Amino acid sequence: MKTDTIAAIATAVSDSGIGIIRISGDDAVGIASRIYHSKDNSKKLADVRSHTIHYGYVYDGDTLVDEVMAVVMRAPNTYTKEDVVEIDCHGGILVMNRILDVVLRNGCRLAEPGEFTKRAFLNGRIDLSRAEAVMDLIHAKNDFALKSSVRQLKGAVSGKVRSLREEILYEIAFIESALDDPEHISLDGYLDRLQEKTVRIHKELKKLIDSADNGKMLKDGINTVIVGKPNAGKSSLLNLLVGDEKAIVTSVAGTTRDVLEESIRLHGVGLNIIDTAGIRDTEDEVEKIGVEKARKYAGNADLIVYVVDASCALDENDNEIMELIADKKVIVLLNKTDLEQVVSEEDITGKMTQVSVIRTSTKENTGIDEFERTVRQLFFGGEIAVNDEIYITNQRHKEALAEACESMELVLDSIADQMPEDFYSIDLMSAYASLGRIIGEEVGDDLVNEIFSKFCMGK
């Protein structure tokens, strides 16, 4: 099959040390050959042996673009099983984009996201579940996510999913055999057993999903939103964490009218911090928009940092904020410990349960260490390098788990609504199918086989 040639930047597009532009397809070597020049111009990439690396330059016409190493790998022993050339260049957004641009103008097109892996998969190089794990691997931003992807390849997730699936199948088979052969198999008294089991499986699925949240957060960063009344010290906190003065910090209430976003790392954990405008009733139109946005961001956040000016008594606006974030993971910072303290910890814990309250002074940089420790503790139970937990890092897997979880909830609803037994097996089957997608297994004749092997049918 003739394939067109694709190219893309294979490393993260950031100002890093080294960048890689990958080209794959029938004309990969030809294209690379056209733009590559060896030091004395004597070497043509089209003539070199496969799986060799060559020092030289990339030229855009007559203009030198960068000093590079070109790796030539011919089919079939390559990632995509097609001809592949990788150009290792200096890192840096500008340089990588320019080289990619040159490559594209010499006869190929930009790869779609994941297309190398798709081709690898299409050409028989890897199966689907591994392709996805590889994709995760590429995008993994820190050590932990990498470890999780590797574990996924080893099948820790599939083992867990498999055993839950088996349990579900047994229950479906029991219900179905009773429906198919009501004169031989009775469902009397079955409900309690099913309910108990459903609750347990639901709990286990939830646990897996929670791990998925952790996994995703490790890879993409935790979405953290800083909220609080105007002038409580939100922007000061952000500046402390970020380490420069991107947020304007003044003492006039309502300075941060929109939202500011920053990415930082705390002990290897990515935090995407959104500093919001202070939340309060306001007549100012621009500020109003900012306040609305703050509410919206708070709604979608993984973690809320609620900054309270502990030198002023709590008021109506504080109550409103606390109501808004009641069902979130929240760390409350009682800020401005450098001033006289009016707000006590009890004032907070009396209104919100399950929050961590820390006293800080953004002015004097106190309490920030404890804040960082708390962030870690909240998400990883104190340590990042948890070894025995199973983590889901793949979005598709997480969705399938969520679906299975929802199906189990529907089973519980049906039991609560006193629906007849045949309704349970419908949702149980959905859960079974959803979980099957994670480990790449079809439903097929599983149920029929289970029925016949576990239950004695009539005639």
Add this chain to the structure above:
Amino acid sequence: MSGIREKVDVCVVGAGHAGCEAALACARMGLETVIFTVSVDSIALMPCNPNIGGSSKGHLVRELDALGGEMGKNIDKTFIQSKMLNVSKGPAVHSLRAQADKAEYSRAMRKVLENQEHLAIKQSEVVELLAEDLTEADGSYQKKITGVKTFTGAVYEAKAVILCTGTYLKARCLCGEAITHTGPNGLQAANYLTDSLISLGVEMRRFKTGTPARMDKRSIDFSRMEEQTGDERIVPFSFSTDPEDVQIDQVSCWLTYTNQETHDIIRANLDRSPIYAGIIEGTGPRYCPSIEDKVVKFADKERHQVFIEPEGLHTNEMYVGGMSSSLPEDVQLAMYRTVPGLENCRMVKNAYAIEYDCIRSDQLYPTLEFKKISGLFSAGQFNGSSGYEEAAAQGLIAGMNAGLFLKGKEQIVLDRSQAYIGVLIDDLVTKENLEPYRMMTSRAEYRLLLRQDNADLRLRRIGYEAGLVTREQYESVCEKERAIASEIERLHNVKVGANKEMQDFLERKGSSGLKTAASLAELISRPELSYEMIAAIDPDRTALSDDVIEQININIKYDGYIKRQLKQVEQFKKIEKKKIPADIDYDEIKNLRLEARQKLQRFQPVSVGQASRISGVSPADISVLLVYLEHFASIGNRS
């Protein structure tokens, strides 16, 4: 050899439950049809259990009836006991089952056949299929059917042939060491047709099934058994039977159990069982295991149920449900006599296993036509299914499609979201069936929509368009549909207030009070209430028939679930609609696992949906296929 030569439209080979439906469908569509049988006395014979319907099989009969088939009407004329199964469960799994007077059933069906215009009955064994090679390529077809030849040398030229040979092909009956080369019930086997099929390139397989003994009623002590009576109010199978006509006096069935002594005898004699001794080569069904299978496979079970069922009103034969066997006759008698009530039983007929030739059903299109032989259709046990109802359902579809084929019209394929019949046929043609296929409710993914109570609403139109349902019948279903829809709409629109009178009414009905105004539909949706129960607070309602009310209750009560299934059906149809180009070369798709590639090559599915249901094709393979088709399409678009 010279012989009679006749020209007809359709030949149907076999007059069992599949053959009868197929022949009637063709004749009713106005085609000159001949139905062949080795014995006219065995038309619509029930050689095994004496009942029609049961879980999911009852659905098949109702669907068949809605499409214009005969089975439902015939059992309504000849049943002697009737029961709606699973009534304590949801409406989707309610299923009718009727005990038949076997002789009457057969006689009544024969009468229908004999009086059907355009239909001729012929007692003769078909020994050869006549076909010619196609000179030009025509899709997947390599040959075209031209007729059949009988044992006496007669040739019937036909444009379509429907094979419904049941268990007769090279049949062999086994009872311990005693083996006869006969069909069911000692009837003559058909020993030639298999060779003709093989020479046409048809791949055969060998299945087995079995039946229990029949006892002399006078030798049974019923006082030691539990009586099983029929329903008080009988629901007919057919949508065109007047329910008042089926409220008859019913006979009873009886329940008893095996015990350790029974099991000991079986275990001690396993070496004399043809299956355990390895004499039987055919594959048997797991869903109706012989008693020796049950005892071996479920060794920890202390007892198994045994149902004693009458074979008819005018015979003393009693069917011993649950104890089919291929053990030798002497072991059978000893084993039966350990069962309470059967201590002194006399066997009229002994139990036996039967082996027969059938086809690998993946050689068929979902229309039930052979992929390689134009005009050749098949149905029933010949296709590897089991059961009277499964056979009849296929027979009807094969008959309808042969008729539509001859008329040059588009053939009918019911999909899995339309009917159990659709599930049945889709399973047969897309799955590797290694044992006789039996319908089961768990096989239907969308069973909340495929209820026995709404088969008419689902399928009457299709039967009407094919010409098997009268205009009057069709219009009455349309009228019913309108009545249901408009009444449901009204119930959603009429609100009742949360006044004292209303609260009192609800309290009387054991329901909780209203906080705000509610629609009548909201009240009906409560588990403890129904359309009938709120009549007193709904003075504006007009009189509706029971079946309309039933639909209203179900649709309102299970609205959430039904909507969810409808959504799933939407998804299903999406992938079902993704067609696979006929010229696809699966060898080019490298990442398909070898097994999947071979399966796809063999089944040649018409859609990605069908491909996804082929055993051995995993979701990963389907992803590969989708990625491939996408890639294929994008390259095609560029060039």
